[in-house]
Amino acid sequence: MTEPVLRLEKLCKRFGGLLVTDEVTLDIMPGELHAIIGPNGAGKTTLINQISGLLASDGGRISFAGRDITKLPVHLRAALGIARSFQITSILSGFSVLDNVALAVQARCGTSFRFRRGVAQERALNDNALAVLDEVGLSGSAAVRAGALAHGERRALEFAMALAMQPKLLLLDEPMAGTGREEAARLLQLLHRLKGRFPVVLIEHDMTAVFALADRVSVLIYGRVLASGPPGEIRADPRVIAAYLGDEVE
C-alpha cells in the first residue's frame, strides 16, 4: 500500500468561537487529482491555507511525504514542494511575466543572497522560465507587465509560477472562478495535461471540471468531511446530494 503524499489528521481551525475546520482527516495519494467540493463557507479555502501554512492550525497534524509540517513556516513548505494558487489570483503585477516565473525558478535554484550580478541576465533562470511559460501558452507575453494580462492569462501565469517550482503537491483554490467558457476550456486542458505528474488538491465549484478531472472527491460541509471517494460514488451518495449537490447533478 503506497504512502500518502499529504496526510491530514483531525485538523482543526477556530476563528473566535467559530470552528471552521472540524477534525478534517484526509489522505492525498501520489499522482491523484483530489477535488474538494462543498458549499460556500464550508471552510475549503481555510483548509488550503492551513495546508500551505498561511494559517496556523489549532489542532491536528499535517504530514507531507511522511514528515510532520504542522508547525513549518510557509516558505519552508514551499521549498519542500507545496505550491498553490489563490482564489483571487496572486502574482507580481509590477514585474514582467517572465520575471514572475523566473523568480519561482530562482527560489529553488541556489541562494538568492547574491548582491552583485544582474539577475535579469541569468540565462539558466530565464530559459527555464520560458520553457514553463511555453507549457501554459504564455511565452508570447514574456515581456509584458503581468498586471496588464487578461484574467485568464493571469491564472495561467499563476499556474506557470507553481509549475516552475517543480511542485510535489499542487493546491488549487477555485482556478475556474471568473473565467469565461473559452478560458475555462483551456484551463481544463492544461489540468488534464498536468494530471498524474504530481498530486493535485483542487477546490472547485464547477462540477463539470470536477467530475471530468478528479480521481477522488471529498465533500466538505461546515468544516467536516462528509464523504470521500471516487466521483461516481460521491455523485450518487444521498447524503451529499441532500447537503450540497441537490439539483446541481447533471
Add this chain to the structure above:
Amino acid sequence: MSRLHDARDTPMRLAWPLAREIFPVVLFAALALIPALAGLLGQQYVLSLFGRVMIFAIAAVSLDLLVGFGGLISFGHAAFIGVGAYAVGILSSHGLREALLSLPIAILASALFALLTGFVCLRTKGVYFIMITLAFGQMAYFTASSLAPYGGDDGLTIAARNTLAGFELLRNQWFFYYLVLGSLLGTYLFCRGLVDSRFGRVFRGAKENAVRMQTIGFDVYRFQLTGYVIAGGLAGLAGFLLANATEFVSPAYMSWQLSGELVIMVLLGGLGSLHGAIVGAAAYLFLEEWLSGFTENWKVIFGPMLVLVVLFAHGGLMGAWNAVVQKVAQLQPFANGAPARD
C-alpha cells in the same frame, strides 16, 4: 526568444531608457565640477553646502532602498546616521581618531543597531512598522541625550576630523569633498547593483506581493532584515561623514524630525530611482537654504508646500522630469529598442 526588458516596479518607468543611464552620469559629473566652481567664485561655503547635500544624499539613497524598493516606510532612519556619527565622536573623545578604524566601526555599529531593531520591526507591517521605527528612532535619540559623558543633550564637539592612515588629509576641504563624492558614488553604484541582483529581485518582489513570495519559497523576513541592515550600515557611513564634516555630534542627528525630512527628500526626488533620492536631498536642502534666507520661520511656508506636493505631485521631481522626457521623446523618432542591459 522574445525581447526581454527589465520591467522594474518603479513608479517612474523612463520612457527613454537611455535617460536612466545619462541622468546619473550628468549628475555626478556636475558634482565633481563643483569645487572648480567654488574656486572660481571664491566661495568656500559652496563646497561645504554641496558636501552636506551629498552626505544627506547618501542617507536618502539608503532610505530609497527601503521605501522605494522594499516598501518599508522607515520613519526612524536618522537613528542610523546618529549611531554612525556618535561612533566617530565617542572614539575621538577617547583619542582614537583614525578613519580606518572609525569608519568600519561606524558602519558596523549602525548595521548592528539596524539588526537589533529590524529584528523586532520587521515582524510588523504597514502602519505598525512606521510607528515602531519612529519609536526606535526616539529611543536612540533619548539614549544619546542621556549620555552625559558624551555631551548629553548639548552634543559633543570633535577636536578635529579623522586622520586617514595617519595623515591629516580630511582637513583639506577639497580632499574631504571628493571623499564624500566618492562615498556617494560608491553608495549609488552599490545600490544599483543590489537592486538588480538576485537579492534585489526578491526584495522588490516582497514589496509587490509578500504572500506570493513566501508561497514560492522565499523567507521574506530574512530578505527584508538583510536589506534593512544594509540600509542602516549605509546611513552609518553618512553619519561618519557628517561627524567629520561638522566636527560635532548631537542627539539632533537622530531626531524624528530629521527622519521625517529624509522621507521627504526621497519622496520629493521620486521613489524608486536612487538618483531621485540624490536630487530630492539637494532640492530639500537648497530650498531650506533659500527659504531660511527670507525668514527664520520658513517652515511655515514649507509645511503647506509639502502638503500640496503630496496632494498633487505624484512621482516627485524625477516623475516630473520623466514626464518632460517623455514629451520630448514623443517629438523625436528614435531607433528601436532598449539597449542591451548593463
Add this chain to the structure above:
Amino acid sequence: MNAALLIVQVLNGLQLGVLLFLIAAGLTLVFGVMNFINLAHGVQYMLGAYLAVTFYDLTGHFLLAAALALVAALVFGLLLELLVFRHLYYRDHLDHVIATFGIILFLNHGVKVVWGSAPLNLPIPEALSGSVQLADGLLYPLWRLVIIAAGLATAALLYILIGHTRLGMLIRAGASHAAIVSVLGVNIQRLFTIVFGLGAMLAGFAGIMIAPILSVEPGMGDTVLILAFVVIVVGGIGSIRGAFVAALVIGLVDTLGRSFSVDVLRLMVGPSAARTIGPAIASMLIYLLMAFVLYFRPTGLFPVRGR
C-alpha cells in the same frame, strides 16, 4: 526609597498615563475608523494649550477659557479635516505621514509666529491649586488629581459612547468595515468628520488640562505624540480599551523607571555606573517594553479584528 515617594510617583505615573490616554484615544479612533495616520495629532494637543492660555488672558476666567479653547480646538480640527485630511483618506499611508508632517512643521512654527517662542504659562484655578494631604507628610498637588479624575471620567464616557450608543456602534462597525457601513446608507463622510472632531477635542482637552503644570511652548506636542504612538501600537490600533490599558502601563513604567532606575541599578552595578547608565536605561524602558510586546504580538495587546 520610601513609601511616600513611591506613592507620589505612582500617582504621577497615573497622571501621565491618563494624559497619554486622552491623546492616544483620538489617534487610535481616527486610525481605526479612517485608516488615517495623523501625525498632526500632537499639534492639536499643543494648540489646545495655547488656546487655553489666550482665552484665559482675554477672559481671566479659567473654566470659561477652557470651554472656549475646547470649542476653538474642535473648530480648528474640523477645518484641518475639511481642507486637508478629507482628501487623503483613500491615499496610502506614506502620503498621510508626509502631509501631516507638513502640518506639524506649519503649526509648530506657526505658533512661534503668533505667540512667540518663549514658553507661556496658565495659572491653576484658585480653588484647585494647592495640595491635598493623602497621608502623614504626604502632600500631592490637587490639580494633578483633577487631571487623573478628568481622564478617568473621559475614559468612562468613551466606554459608554463606544459600547452603548448608536454612534459608538457605527464607529465600531466603521473600524472594521467602513465600506459596508457606507453601503448601508450611513453618511460615511459625516461619520469620519465626527470621529475626527472627537479626536481633536480629546487632544485639545489634554492640552488644556496640562497647560497649568507644563510650560506651553512650540514643539510640546512632539514628544507626547511619539509616546501616544507607542501607546496605540502596544494597545492595538483601533482599540480604545487597548489604548487605556497601554497608556496607564506606559505612564507608570516611564515615570517609575525614570525615578527609580538609578536606585535600582545602584544595587546591581554600583553608584557611579548607575548614575551614568541609569538615565539612559530609563529613557529606553518604554521602547524596550514596546519591542517586547510587539515581538510576541505584532498587532498589539487588543488588536481589532478586520485590520
